């Protein structure tokens with residue numbers, strides 16, 4: 017299969033690619049439908065309002081769980097929400113998505129179902145870690161072979177790898193049973209390549225930031241509900257919807273910060289016991 021490769025030139029003379037990561041909007045076909053006490057259309061819109069104020073963004077990447085109800089309309093809503101940012105926008109699938117439906121629906125919009133993007137001096141690789149019918153993730157052999165081949169072919173290109181599922185435990189037992197089941201194999205492959213600078217994911221609806229050998233591992237809050245960190249059972253956090261900004265410098269340096277919607281407008285249902 018031929019993989020389409022897009023190129024994005026940095027907007028600024030410093031050559032830095034300014035990337036915004038959003039994740040897990042869990043949208044419904046009906047914009048009024050709530051999700052554990054939060055309206056996910058409104059919370060995504062609040063995040064997009066913040067992104068309008070972020071300076072000089074070069075691209076937007078959504079790391080899965082775009083749709084909560086497996087509707088094509090939810091993907092169209094997503095494109096409607098992020099479209100006014102005017103950014104090259106990519107999305108990869110999460111366990112709540114229906115990848116074939118997602119590809120079809122997004123093909124009607126400017127949002128691209130991402131695979132590989134050359135952005136300034138960097139490459140951004142987007143993986144599909146979904147397993148049909150399961151909340152947990154797995155990188156299929158074809159996916160790992162493709163990753164290996166691309167890394168072999170671009171040894172000098174600083175690389176950011178994006179996927180939906182977490183390759184390292186969160187210290188939330190209920191979430192860790194739904195992580196990437198071959199995360200150790202995935203990370204040991206990446207560790208062989210010094211050009212791999214970071215891995216970003218969604219799925220855990222909370223911020224994480226750690227090092228694994230030379231690689232920065234980063235999770236992002238959801239644009240909808242937040243899961244309470246370091247809690248073994250299902251629990252929602254009162255933290256506000258958020259997103260991650262990454263500055264990818266030409267020399268391979270990665271700078272990042274998590275931002276959240278100000279205020280306390282988005283409060284989850286305290287009686288929720290799962291979803």
Ligand SMILES: [Fe+2]
Pocket residue numbers: 040042081110112219220221
């Ligand atoms: Fe999610």
